[in-house]
Amino acid sequence: MQRPRTHRVPLHAAGWLVVALTLAGLATGAGWLEWSLPGFDLPLGTLATAASFVILPALAFDVLAPGGLRVVAGLLVLVNLCWLPVSALLAGNLRLNFSDAPEAWWPVTLSLPLLSVMLWLAVALRAVLRRSGSSRGRDPGDG
Numbered sequence: 001m002q003r004p005r006t007h008r009v010p011l012h013a014a015g016w017l018v019v020a021l022t023l024a025g026l027a028t029g030a031g032w033l034e035w036s037l038p039g040f041d042l043p044l045g046t047l048a049t050a051a052s053f054v055i056l057p058a059l060a061f062d063v064l065a066p067g068g069l070r071v072v073a074g075l076l077v078l079v080n081l082c083w084l085p086v087s088a089l090l091a092g093n094l095r096l097n098f099s100d101a102p103e104a105w106w107p108v109t110l111s112l113p114l115l116s117v118m119l120w121l122a123v124a125l126r127a128v129l130r131r132s133g134s135s136r137g138r139d140p141g142d143g
Contacts, residue, residue, distance in 0.1 A: 008096075012059055012062070015055045015058070015059050016059070016064070017054060018048065018051055019052045019055055021048070022045075022048040022049055022051070022052040023052070025045060025048065030043055030045075033045025033046070033048075036057070040094060041093065041094050042095070042096055043094075043095060046084070046094070046095070046096055047084075049069065050080075050083060052079045052113070053080040053083050053112050053113060053116070054077055054081055054088070055116060055124040056076075056080075056113065056116035056117070056120070057073045057074075057076035057077045057080060057115075057116045057119055058073075058077050060073040060076075060116070060119050060120055060123055061073035061074050061077060063123070064123065069122055069123065069126065072119060073119055076112075076115055076116055076119060077114065080112055080116070081110075083109070083112055087105070087109070087126055090102065090105055111116040
């Protein structure tokens with residue numbers, strides 16, 4: 001029998017809190033987004049956004065059983081980990097002030113969180129289908 005993973009609840013709560021605070025800050029244009037980290041010219045909002053890009057699929061990865069969706073979540077974690085370094089290289093600075101950025105980078109930046117949200121929608125749909133199948137006494141994969 002598998003042991004419940006209740007020890008991960010605080011970690012998950014902290015992850016969701018970071019994502020929620022980042023979204024709230026971005027939605028309201030909060031002043032803290034512009035605060036620079038000491039010793040770096042990296043705005044806190046950029047760091048929070050990069051962290052949220054990684055946290056969303058990482059949380060999905062942690063709750064999924066081995067299989068296709070978990071592979072997708074793992075790949076999204078890896079791709080999202082690369083977003084800030086690649087963005088900084090393309091911008092030439094950590095503030096991500098682009099002067100000659102490739103046009104294709106903006107759709108990439110927009111797609112990363114959307115892919116993570118789509119992953120979570122798939123996780124939720126999978127859970128609903130499994131519950132509805134088990135409530136009828138059969139596995140939803142049985143046809």
